[in-house]
Amino acid sequence: MDTIQTPSIETLMSKAVVDLTKDDRFLAHLPSDSSRIEGQGHYRLAKIFYDKADFEKAEEHFLEALKRTDLPQDAFAIFKIYGFLIRIYSESLNEREAHKYIQLSSDLLDQTVSTLPSLNGEYFYNAAVVNTYRGEFSEAQKNFHQAYRKAQTENEPELMAKSLYAMATNAYQMKNFQETIVQLTQLNELLNILKKGYLKGSMHLLWGNALRESGEFSVSLPHYDLAMKLLHSKRCWNMHNYVLLNKGIALKKMGEFSKALLLFGIAQNSLDDEYFKRLEQLIMMEVEDVNDSSVDLYLDRHNRVIHEKALGVIDFKHRFVLLEILFLLAQTPGTYYNKEDLAKMIWKDEYNPLIHDKLIYTSISRLRKLIEPKGIKRQYILRGKDGYTFNPRVNARFHKENEVVKQKNIANIEISSPV
Numbered sequence: 343m344d345t346i347q348t349p350s351i352e353t354l355m356s357k358a359v360v361d362l363t364k365d366d367r368f369l370a371h372l373p374s375d376s377s378r379i380e381g382q383g384h385y386r387l388a389k390i391f392y393d394k395a396d397f398e399k400a401e402e403h404f405l406e407a408l409k410r411t412d413l414p415q416d417a418f419a420i421f422k423i424y425g426f427l428i429r430i431y432s433e434s435l436n437e438r439e440a441h442k443y444i445q446l447s448s449d450l451l452d453q454t455v456s457t458l459p460s461l462n463g464e465y466f467y468n469a470a471v472v473n474t475y476r477g478e479f480s481e482a483q484k485n486f487h488q489a490y491r492k493a494q495t496e497n498e499p500e501l502m503a504k505s506l507y508a509m510a511t512n513a514y515q516m517k518n519f520q521e522t523i524v525q526l527t528q529l530n531e532l533l534n535i536l537k538k539g540y541l542k543g544s545m546h547l548l549w550g551n552a553l554r555e556s557g558e559f560s561v562s563l564p565h566y567d568l569a570m571k572l573l574h575s576k577r578c579w580n581m582h583n584y585v586l587l588n589k590g591i592a593l594k595k596m597g598e599f600s601k602a603l604l605l606f607g608i609a610q611n612s613l614d615d616e617y618f619k620r621l622e623q624l625i626m627m628e629v630e631d632v633n634d635s636s637v638d639l640y641l642d643r644h645n646r647v648i649h650e651k652a653l654g655v656i657d658f659k660h661r662f663v664l665l666e667i668l669f670l671l672a673q674t675p676g677t678y679y680n681k682e683d684l685a686k687m688i689w690k691d692e693y694n695p696l697i698h699d700k701l702i703y704t705s706i707s708r709l710r711k712l713i714e715p716k717g718i719k720r721q722y723i724l725r726g727k728d729g730y731t732f733n734p735r736v737n738a739r740f741h742k743e744n745e746v747v748k749q750k751n752i753a754n755i756e757i758s759s760p761v
Contacts, residue, residue, distance in 0.1 A: 378410060381406075381407045381411060384403040384407040385403070385404070388404040391403065392426060393577070393578045393580055394578075395582070395614065401427065404423050404426050407423060408420065411423075413450075414457035417450060418468065421447065421451075421471070422761055425447075425471065425761040427439070428444060428447070428753050429756075430617070431752070432620065432755060432756075433618055433619070433621065433756075433757055434616070440752045441753075444472075447468075447471070451469055454468075462492055463498055463505075466485045466492055467489035467504065467508070470483075470486040470489060471508070474515075474754050474759075477754055479516050480516075483513070483516075486505050486509045490505035493505060499532065499536055500538075503533060503536055503541060504541070506525055506526075506528055506529040507525075507526075507545060507548075508759075510523075510525035510526045510548060511759050514551065519552045519555050520556070522548065522549075523549065526545055526552070529545055533545065539576040540573070540576050540578055543568075543569045543581065544569070544758045545569075546565045546566070546569035547569040547581060547584065547588065547758055548758065549562075550562040550563070550589070550592065554592045557645060559592050559593075559595050562589075563589065566588060566592070567589075573585070580757050584621060584757060584758060586605045586606070586608055586609035587621065587628065590602040590603075590605035591628060594632050595642060595647060595655075597640060597649035602632055603629065603632060610622070610626075631741065637651065637737050638651050638722075638736045639651070639736060639739075641668070641738060641741065642741035643741065645741075647659075648668070652715040653715055661712070663689075663705060664705060664708060664709045667684070667705060670684075670688065671723060671730060671731060672722075672732045673740075675731070675736065677731055677732075678726055678728035678731045679731070684698070684729075685698045685702070689701070706725075710722075721733060
């Protein structure tokens, strides 16, 4: 039987150098001596392994490429390598290495200023990325805008696209979801010309997330499907499980718990848990949040959405007082709250029967009409001689905010964020 010949690293590197594209900014910065040619090969291989989610080999080749760079001529190339390494270390929760390269990026930015004849689009883009690492989102947004304007002047459409995506990501981090969608709409028009499948896949993932966080759950789903299709067509697997996770979160918010768990399970079973530690934690928290589909009432205070098993999604965005009453009662089932308690805890007032009696009765009545299925009287909110309580027999579940994992999102970036 014939054996399959596996190509050597040297062969792959030679192919990587030959198979260069005009849009590879890293290679544009490197003169063509033998050491730099080796650096080109290592960088090309590192990107291939990064896309394939083989972060161990990607890290190895990025570090080898880094050894073959020189300042000041390779400054922007070094920025890119630092960016990839920071993303790898952030995903693997390797804080020590991530922060080392964040500091190196900051130092390199200071060095670059004195060597440039003028501040170009690439400089402002990298300055914004460093701002993002530091959590300085407002300053980052200014620099991304400046990078975009410079890219227009310098006729750099790829930098324009990258800057638009970065601005959208930054707006998302600042929870300005409408601005995120505006930037992505503009980016989509540009990518219809550039035909950048990987960036377009990232764009649809972010678009789906922005719509989901805006409460438009069903509208977000086609964007996740498009992201998956585009990334698969480019044979890019590093974001595959993030798409599954985020689509699963959208389904969970729609009350489709069994479908959400299916996607979480696929993502969990197919990830490399040595390098995708952050993703593994995110998935585990979501699974714990919806570990069965038997809940009667699912309460998401952050997004002001309730899911009742018979009624489906109930939007509380413009019903703040009713939401506060529901959460007060639901957090301590079986505990009664009288009118004095409700006046103080909901309206922050001393109880006045002339004001609060009708207000409390009307609010409870409206809340019941919203969350009680027809034909079933007072299933959730009960009234007794001591006031109102939440039925302790109800199987209620509260949405858990992933605060612990968010703190582990080192450098405020994700695998899908721009490099």
